[in-house]
Amino acid sequence: xxxxxxxxxxxxxxxxxxxxxxxxxxxxxxxxxxxxxxxxxxxxxxxxxxxxxxxxxxxxxxxxxxxxxxxxxxxxxxxxxxxxxxxxxxxxxxxxxxxxxxxxxxxxxxxxxxxxxxxxxxxxxxxxxxxxxxxxxxxxxxxxxxxxxxxxxxxxxxxxxxxxxxxxxxxxxxxxxxxxxxxxxxxxxxxxxxxxxxxxxxxxxxxxxxxxxxxxxxxxxxxxxxxxxxxxxxxxxxxxxxxxxxxxxxxxxxxxxxxxxxxxxxxxxxxxxxxxxxxxxxxxxxxxxxxxxxxxxxxxxxxxxxxxxxxxxxxxxxxxxxxxxxxxx
Numbered sequence: 001x002x003x004x005x006x007x008x009x010x011x012x013x014x015x016x017x018x019x020x021x022x023x024x025x026x027x028x029x030x031x032x033x034x035x036x037x038x039x040x041x042x043x044x045x046x047x048x049x050x051x052x053x054x055x056x057x058x059x060x061x062x063x064x065x066x067x068x069x070x071x072x073x074x075x076x077x078x079x080x081x082x083x084x085x086x087x088x089x090x091x092x093x094x095x096x097x098x099x100x101x102x103x104x105x106x107x108x109x110x111x112x113x114x115x116x117x118x119x120x121x122x123x124x125x126x127x128x129x130x131x132x133x134x135x136x137x138x139x140x141x142x143x144x145x146x147x148x149x150x151x152x153x154x155x156x157x158x159x160x161x162x163x164x165x166x167x168x169x170x171x172x173x174x175x176x177x178x179x180x181x182x183x184x185x186x187x188x189x190x191x192x193x194x195x196x197x198x199x200x201x202x203x204x205x206x207x208x209x210x211x212x213x214x215x216x217x218x219x220x221x222x223x224x225x226x227x228x229x230x231x232x233x234x235x236x237x238x239x240x241x242x243x244x245x246x247x248x249x250x251x252x253x254x255x256x257x258x259x260x261x262x263x264x265x266x267x268x269x270x271x272x273x274x275x276x277x278x279x280x281x282x283x284x285x286x287x288x289x290x291x292x293x294x295x296x297x298x299x300x301x302x303x304x305x306x307x308x309x310x311x312x313x314x315x316x317x318x319x320x321x322x323x324x325x326x327x328x329x
Contacts, residue, residue, distance in 0.1 A: 088248065088249070118290040118291045118296075119328065120287060120290045120297075120320040120321070120322055121298070121325050121328065122144060122286075122298050122322065123143075123242070123266070124143050124299075125146045125170050125299055127147045127148065127157070129160070133145065133163055135302070136302060137163075139310055139311055141310060141317065141322055144211075144325050146168040146170040146213055147161045147170060149184065149202050149205065151182065152183060153182075157205075161206055161209070166325075167206075168209065168210075168211040168325065169206055169212045170212075170215045171202070171214055172185040172216065173185065173219075174186065174187040174216070175216035175220075175246070176219045178216045178218075181216075186198060186230065187219075188223040188225075192232070195229055195233050196236075199237050203239075209239070210238065210239065211242055211264075211329075212241055213244050213266075214244045217246050217247075219247075221247060221251060221252050223251065228258075231256060231261075232259075235259060240264070242325070243263070245265050253265070267289055268282060268298050269282070269298070270283060270286065271303060271305065276305050276308045279310075282298070283313045284316055287316055290320045
């Protein structure tokens with residue numbers, strides 16, 4: 001009986017060791033599976049992350065390339081409003097000689113005559129990119145930046161506008177002679193609904209904007225019916241129209257008068273020549289015009305020559321009070 005008990009005891013010890021080793025083996029196997037799984041997961045995650053990074057950087061590079069192409073085209077051509085105007089202005093008329101014909105709105109305003117110091121509103125059209133905003137703000141001048149509505153060429157204009165306490169909207173309107181038409185350009189055939197779709201989107205993207213001026217637009221602004229449709233929608237969404245005067249046949253004054261709104265229009269273009277000296281002379285003309293009439297509105301563009309000329313003209317600009325357009329109207 002005693003011998004049998006010993007054999008049974010040894011058998012139990014052997015069985016216990018067997019289960020112990022089996023348990024350890026199972027644990028080791030599970031740990032190995034977990035470790036291998038984690039390694040494979042990390043490899044897959046890293047690979048997926050790298051793939052996402054590649055896609056992201058690829059999209060950024062594509063956007064930069066597109067921006068570069070648009071910028072090159074912009075720098076190689078005349079500013080849109082000026083190119084449009086030159087095609088529509090009488091051949092004998094120069095920009096400087098046209099200034100006096102745009103003075104009625106300024107001289108008829110009582111606020112301008114009451115002001116102690118002549119006032120000058122400088123609008124910078126075609127603002128579309130961050131570097132432009134940075135360069136213009138670095139001048140430390142009261143400039144009215146007019147931003148394009150967002151499009152595939154310049155998708156981030158609403159974001160850049162938020163960096164400005166005062167800004168405007170540069171609305172693309174149909175021209176008589178201009179090839180590089182912007183996306184969503186309103187045409188004389190655009191219905192009230194089509195116009196409203198564009199303006200409603202602009203209001204949504206630029207909630208604090210009050211003023212809109214035309215990008216090109218010689219054909220549109222000279223069409224009474226088209227301007228009347230636009231003005232009705234602009235009033236609905238709380239916008240005031242500023243006539244860039246790209247045509248001597250503009251119907252804007254007639255239309256806004258019917259709606260009881262003030263007629264606000266450009267007096268002088270600053271940079272119809274990409275020459276710092278020439279632009280500086282145009283700035284002087286704008287200052288002198290403001291002194292004579294009490295108020296002047298000048299339009300320029302975010303080009304290197306214009307920015308340099310503005311920087312060099314700070315002395316003469318002190319002879320007038322630079323203001324934001326919404327400080328006046």
